[in-house]
Every structure is written in structure tokens, then in C-alpha cells.
Amino acid sequence: MNKKYPVFDYTDCMSCSICEQACPVSALTMTKPGKQGKFINVFPELVGDDCIGCGICAKNCPMDVITMQEETPA
Numbered sequence: 001m002n003k004k005y006p007v008f009d010y011t012d013c014m015s016c017s018i019c020e021q022a023c024p025v026s027a028l029t030m031t032k033p034g035k036q037g038k039f040i041n042v043f044p045e046l047v048g049d050d051c052i053g054c055g056i057c058a059k060n061c062p063m064d065v066i067t068m069q070e071e072t073p074a
Contacts, residue, residue, distance in 0.1 A: 003053045003070075004053040004055065004070055004071065005046065005051050005053055005069060005071055006019075006028075006051070006068060006069075007069045008044060008065060008066055009067070010043050011065070012063045012064075012065050013044070015030065015042050016062065018060050019044050019058075020057075022059075023056060024052075024054065025051070026047075027047060027051040028044045028045065028057060029044070029047045030043070031045065044066075
């Protein structure tokens with residue numbers, strides 16, 4: 001079985017950082033530039049190779065903008 005990783009649909013992301021806080025290995029950060037607005041200005045992104053593919057970020061996303069996708073073999 002291939003490792004899964006999160007894929008983000010930033011269209012409805014509200015930059016709440018719940019996914020970042022829920023990640024057990026701190027594999028997400030809220031630094032990717034996002035929508036320009038009063039409260040929304042950053043999006044989550046993966047950092048490094050720390051993601052373990054657990055899907056906790058996707059399960060905790062209140063907007064359901066994170067899906068887990070299988071990594072394609074090299």
C-alpha cells in the first residue's frame with residue numbers, strides 16, 4: 001500500500017489552522033500565502049517529509065478541504 005498525503009483545496013479554506021494544530025508530527029505550517037482579506041491570509045502546506053499519512057488533518061478540517069491521496073510510486 002502506498003503512503004497517503006494531504007491534498008488541499010484552498011477555495012473554501014478559512015485559514016483556521018486546526019489542521020496544523022491537529023497534526024501529531026507537526027508536518028503542516030500556515031505559511032503559504034493565501035487569500036488577501038481581513039482575517040484570511042495564509043493557507044496550510046506540508047513542510048519537509050515528516051507527514052506520516054495518518055489523515056488526522058483531514059478528519060479535523062471543519063471545511064472538508066483536505067483529502068488524503070495515495071502517493072504514486074516512483
